[in-house]
Amino acid sequence: MFNYKETIEYSALPLLPMEELTVTVTDHCRRGWRMLAFFGLEGESGREVICILGHAADQMLEAFRAPMPARYQSITPNCPQAHLFERELAEMWGVKPEGHPWLKPVRFCPAFEGERDSRPGPAEADYYRIEGEEVHEVAVGPVHAGVIEPGHFRFQCYGENVMHLEIQLGFQHRDVEHLILKSPAKLVLPIMENIAGDTAIGHSTAYCTVMERLAGVEPTNRAHILRRVALELERLANHTRDLGAIGGDTGFLPTSSWNGRITGDWLNITSELCGSRMGRNLLCPGGVKWDVDADLAKALVKRVQATYRDTRGSVDVMLETTSVLARLEGTGTVSRQAAADLGLVGMAARASGVDMDCRFDWPLCDIENPALSKRVPGSGDVLARTLVRSQEVDDSAASATADLTFLGETSGSEPVRSAMPEALPAGRLAVALVEGWRGEICHVGITDAEGGWKAYKVVDPSFHNWTGLAMALRGEQISDFPLCNKSFNLSYCGHDL
Amino acid sequence: MDFLVYLLQLVLALALAPLVPGIINRVKAKFAGRHGKPVLQLYYDIAKLIRKGEVISDTATWVFTAGPVVSMVTAVLALALLPLGGVASPFGFNGDFILCAYLLGMGRFATVLAALDTGSPFEGMGASREALFGAIGEPVLFLSFLALVSTAMSMGIPSTEVSLSALFCGFSPLAWVAGRPELMLLVASMGVLLLVENCRIPVDDPNTHLELTMIHEVMVLDHSGPNLAFILYGASVKLWIFAVLLAGLVIPAMPVWAYTLAMLAAVFAVAVLVGVIESIMARLRMHIVPALIGLAGAVSAFVLILTLVR
Numbered sequence: 063m064f065n066y067k068e069t070i071e072y073s074a075l076p077l078l079p080m081e082e083l084t085v086t087v088t089d090h091c092r093r094g095w096r097m098l099a100f101f102g103l104e105g106e107s108g109r110e111v112i113c114i115l116g117h118a119a120d121q122m123l124e125a126f127r128a129p130m131p132a133r134y135q136s137i138t139p140n141c142p143q144a145h146l147f148e149r150e151l152a153e154m155w156g157v158k159p160e161g162h163p164w165l166k167p168v169r170f171c172p173a174f175e176g177e178r179d180s181r182p183g184p185a186e187a188d189y190y191r192i193e194g195e196e197v198h199e200v201a202v203g204p205v206h207a208g209v210i211e212p213g214h215f216r217f218q219c220y221g222e223n224v225m226h227l228e229i230q231l232g233f234q235h236r237d238v239e240h241l242i243l244k245s246p247a248k249l250v251l252p253i254m255e256n257i258a259g260d261t262a263i264g265h266s267t268a269y270c271t272v273m274e275r276l277a278g279v280e281p282t283n284r285a286h287i288l289r290r291v292a293l294e295l296e297r298l299a300n301h302t303r304d305l306g307a308i309g310g311d312t313g314f315l316p317t318s319s320w321n322g323r324i325t326g327d328w329l330n331i332t333s334e335l336c337g338s339r340m341g342r343n344l345l346c347p348g349g350v351k352w353d354v355d356a357d358l359a360k361a362l363v364k365r366v367q368a369t370y371r372d373t374r375g376s377v378d379v380m381l382e383t384t385s386v387l388a389r390l391e392g393t394g395t396v397s398r399q400a401a402a403d404l405g406l407v408g409m410a411a412r413a414s415g416v417d418m419d420c421r422f423d424w425p426l427c428d429i430e431n432p433a434l435s436k437r438v439p440g441s442g443d444v445l446a447r448t449l450v451r452s453q454e455v456d457d458s459a460a461s462a463t464a465d466l467t468f469l470g471e472t473s474g475s476e477p478v479r480s481a482m483p484e485a486l487p488a489g490r491l492a493v494a495l496v497e498g499w500r501g502e503i504c505h506v507g508i509t510d511a512e513g514g515w516k517a518y519k520v521v522d523p524s525f526h527n528w529t530g531l532a533m534a535l536r537g538e539q540i541s542d543f544p545l546c547n548k549s550f551n552l553s554y555c556g557h558d559l
Numbered sequence: 560m561d562f563l564v565y566l567l568q569l570v571l572a573l574a575l576a577p578l579v580p581g582i583i584n585r586v587k588a589k590f591a592g593r594h595g596k597p598v599l600q601l602y603y604d605i606a607k608l609i610r611k612g613e614v615i616s617d618t619a620t621w622v623f624t625a626g627p628v629v630s631m632v633t634a635v636l637a638l639a640l641l642p643l644g645g646v647a648s649p650f651g652f653n654g655d656f657i658l659c660a661y662l663l664g665m666g667r668f669a670t671v672l673a674a675l676d677t678g679s680p681f682e683g684m685g686a687s688r689e690a691l692f693g694a695i696g697e698p699v700l701f702l703s704f705l706a707l708v709s710t711a712m713s714m715g716i717p718s719t720e721v722s723l724s725a726l727f728c729g730f731s732p733l734a735w736v737a738g739r740p741e742l743m744l745l746v747a748s749m750g751v752l753l754l755v756e757n758c759r760i761p762v763d764d765p766n767t768h769l770e771l772t773m774i775h776e777v778m779v780l781d782h783s784g785p786n787l788a789f790i791l792y793g794a795s796v797k798l799w800i801f802a803v804l805l806a807g808l809v810i811p812a813m814p815v816w817a818y819t820l821a822m823l824a825a826v827f828a829v830a831v832l833v834g835v836i837e838s839i840m841a842r843l844r845m846h847i848v849p850a851l852i853g854l855a856g857a858v859s860a861f862v863l864i865l866t867l868v869r
Contacts, residue, residue: 200680200771207768222684222845311772312841313764319591385761385840393844540684541845544769 063122066424069275069492072508072516073106075127083113083128084137090115090124091141096405098123098493098504100147102130102155103517111151112517114493114506118423123493130155136162143405146525164190169232169558184232185214192218192225200540204233211554219540227535227543229528234558242518255342258522258556263289263296263332263341264498265520268505271426271494273347276486276507284469285349285478286427291465292332292341292350294458297499299328301451301458302373304551308448309380311545312389317380324376327369334362349479359470363463370459377452390445394534394546397442406530408501408523409454410550413447415440420497433460447549485513498523500553522556561646568643568819572803573635575823576795577601579802579830583759586834601795605788613784619676626673627779627786631793633666638796640723641803645818647724655722656704660697663756663800666793667693674778681770685777688845692762692774695852696755702859703745703752709866710734710742727807729818741865744858746808751855753801753829755848757794760837762848772845802829 064070078086091097095115102111109130116123136159137144146168148159153167170184185204198219204212212233218226241253254269255262267289274281281289306321329339336344336352344350354362380386396406401414411418419436437453439446486509496503501523510516531550535543581598588595597603615623639650640659648655671690674682707726712718714734716725731742755762758775770777779790806825810818843851 198680198683200684202771207770221687309841311767311769313760313767313837314841315587315591315838319593323592383839383841385843388847389841389844539845541772543771544767545772 063124066116066121066123066493066495067275069278069487069490070125072489072491075112075125075491077110078126078128080111080128080131080134083111083126084135086126087113087115087144088137088140090117091143094119095124097141097143097147098495098502099506099519099521100144100151101506101517101519102151102157103508105129109155111155111157112508114504116424116493116495118418121424125491130157132156133158133160135160138162142403143526145404146529167232169235184235185230187230189216189230190218190226190228194220196220197225213554215543217535217540217543222539222541224535224538224540224543227532229532231528231554231557234555236555236559238559239518239520242520243515251346252342255340257520257559258524258553259340260300260553261296261498261500261503261522261556262338263292263344264496264500264503265505265522266341266345267293267426268494268496268498268503270345270347271496272492272505272507273482273486275492275494276490276509277347277483278487279348279480279482281349281427281480282476282478283427283429284353284472284476285480286429287465287469288335288350288354288478289345289426290429290431291462291469292335292344293496293498294462294465295328295332295335296341297458298370298373298455298462299325299332300499300551301455302328302377304548305377305380305448305451305455307548307551308390308444308545309386311548312386314380314383314386317376320372320376320379324369324372327365327372331362331365331369334358334365346479348482349477351479353478354466354469354473356470356473359466359473363466363470366459366462366466370455370463373455373459377455381448381452387445389545390448391443393444393542394538394549395441395443396530396534398440400533401442401530404529404533405526406501407526408497409437409450409499410447410501410527410530412436412438413440413450414442418502420495420502424495426496431461431464433457433464444545444549488513489516500524500551500556501527520559522553522559524552524554524556527552528557562649564815565643565646565649568646569639571819571823572638572643572799573796575826576799577605577792579798579826580795582827582830583834583837586831587838590835590838601791605792608783608788608791609785611784613786616677616781618678619781623673623676623781624786626669626676627782627789627793629669630666631789631796633662633669634793634796634800637662637666638800638803641800642724642728642807643803643819644822645728645813645815647722647728651722651724653719653722655724656708656726659723660700660704663797664693664697666797670778670790673782677781679781681773681777682780684771685774688774689778692755692848692852695849695856696752699748699752699852699856699859702856702863703748706742706745706859706863706866707731709863710739713866713869714739727804729810729812731808732811739866739869741862742808744862746805748855748858748862749801749805749808751851753798753805754833754836755852755855756801757798759833761840761843762851764842772842798830799826802826805829 095117098116099114110127111130112127114125150168151157166187200217202215204214214230216228217224254265257265302321303325306318310318332341333339396414398415401411401416434457437450439449488511491508494505504521506519508517534546580601585595637659640655671686674686708721734742763774810821
């Protein structure tokens with residue numbers, strides 16, 4: 063057991079037998095631990111699997127490793143949140159979890175080695191089927207009517223009612239984790255920024271945090287605050303866009319149109335920080351690349367406040383329209399139990415009443431931020447997911463305003479970039495947990511003997527939450543799917559890596 | 560002479576019909592803070608589509624290509640039964656409202672068959688929704704007609720002359736002042752019917768690109784070229800029909816030229832009203848739509864009962 067900010071010596075982790083690992087992990091999950099990552103890697107003496115668990119209440123992490131078996135008893139039946147991790151492990155390393163209820167490829171990606179050519183293409187697989195006279199199957203995608211990413215959705219319907227939805231992704235697979243291992247150090251940050259284009263700041267924050275924890279470098283407070291501003295601005299832009307899109311899917315025109323413009327305003331504020339609307343090239347290991355001077359900070363505070371006023375007004379128009387509320391309320395409900403069992407993260411989990419937010423559970427720095435608070439509506443429907451966003455817009459704007467004001471008042475007080483060592487210490491493991499706008503981003507880095515990467519694991523919040531969308535549709539009307547989908551607004555490429 | 564005037568009005572209506580969706584779109588754009596596409600956009604679209612080629616699925620049969628033509632022609636025929644401005648339709652006859660309703664029903668039937676013919680699951684869903692809402696909407700239309708007919712007969716219109724031209728040409732305002740104000744309620748139920756039959760918000764969203772939520776749009780996804788032009792034109796004529804029915808309930812009798820102008824103004828006012836409704840409210844959840852239509856039916860039934868007990 064170790065504190066989330068600490069690193070551990072990888073080789074000091076005891077090599078458990080796989081049976082013991084599964085029992086221990088199941089036992090921990092039963093006691094309220096959450097599975098953060100579960101993946102395979104090439105160890106010194108053959109392949110290994112490693113499982114990282116977290117316990118938010120006391121901010122502790124736990125790592126277990128075992129030699130990779132050819133087959134083992136699946137954890138999923140006792141601990142559903144492991145289901146996708148086990149499928150991923152089976153796909154990438156050929157490990158068979160026996161007794162897994164729904165074992166099939168996650169992304170249809172080539173294995174780390176071997177049998178590359180015999181693999182099926184994306185979505186070429188058996189799907190869950192319900193047979194019956196009046197049951198019909200609707201297949202949507204991978205090419206959609208809107209300009210969105212590709213994904214395949216299969217509905218088993220009885221009339222208008224959805225009995226089951228199966229989501230099959232993998233069309234965006236770019237082999238990110240492999241690229242990270244192969245790329246020169248300088249190229250890794252741009253890769254991180256492109257894991258999910260709308261979460262560039264979230265993923266680069268996680269990567270930088272892993273690097274800094276491994277190197278034992280603590281960024282200055284100013285760098286931490288600038289990062290927090292960037293993260294909240296990313297949240298503001300995405301929440302604003304999503305609220306507009308939810309309005310659009312209910313056919314509510316005004317908010318849909320206005321938020322399209324206001325989203326641009328938020329992105330433009332981010333671009334003042336670093337020249338990129340998506341926040342690319344802002345962060346670097348050791349801190350941030352660009353400081354904010356007093357004039358810019360002052361100007362940005364004004365813009366944040368003006369844009370926040372626009373956002374609030376536009377969103378209030380929607381949330382005060384009864385026809386919109388009637389459409390959102392009770393649609394696509396995910397129960398608290400289901401959310402907790404499946405290990406949903408971020409605002410989708412909070413909407414269902416699961417009290418988790420990395421900004422509070424696993425803070426990146428010790429600097430207080432009174433503007434932020436956990437927003438946990440709990441009803442788990444589309445309305446709850448809308449309200450989480452609406453409330454977080456308030457919090458994030460207040461937080462960004464306070465932080466930018468502080469940065470303006472203290473401009474030039476300390477550098478924003480600390481020096482990083484030439485090479486990382488060998489054979490250590492570090493974990494970073496960052497609350498991106500969708501939810502918990504988990505990065506795990508393990509260094510090899512030369513200080514390069516032995517393994518690097520990326521877990522995007524979408525990886526956990528797609529299953530939540532499938533659950534939200536159970537027993538719903540098929541015509542409510544687009545709205546439910548928008549209320550989660552998950553990333554395809556973040557899942558596909 | 561009346562025949563020529565009517566013909567002129569009919570030509571005017573057919574020529575101006577594509578303007579109505581243009582006005583709706585412009586109103587919506589203004590609400591959204593946009594300039595919006597040209598009011599004449601539908602004319603441009605139709606002109607473009609007519610000259611385009613067409614892609615037809617290998618699995619589709621003649622039913623697929625017949626759908627758009629039938630739905631357009633039936634809409635035009637139904638329009639020709641209506642009084643379009645102070646002059647009785649020369650094609651009208653006693654009881655023609657039944658023909659009018661079923662011409663529209665036939666158009667819907669053809670569209671539904673064409674959608675089913677493609678074999679696409681989306682279109683099948685759209686067809687089933689359209690058939691359901693059509694089936695629930697039909698009694699509402701007939702209850703409204705019946706209330707008018709029953710009032711007309713009790714007010715002395717001979718039972719051999721009960722046609723759309725008699726009922727929708729200044730008759731209703733006459734009845735209001737003659738102590739039958741319950742007919743005012745028909746404006747509400749016919750208004751709901753207009754939204755339902757023309758697939759507008761809150762029933763359907765004509766602007767959405769999401770196949771799973773569509774009703775009318777999803778049934779015509781596979782059509783292209785001239786056939787799509789027929790569908791778009793037919794839909795605008797159908798919108799005109801319901802706007803005329805609504806206008807016919809509220810415009811009092813007046814000279815022919817004035818009536819024609821009032822009719823045009825009323826149709827465009829309906830377009831603006833639809834635009835406003837689409838701008839200020841969200842869609843209903845689909846399983847609530849039958850309740851909305853049922854409400855309109857209840858209003859019409861209530862009017863019918865009131866007219867019968869008098």
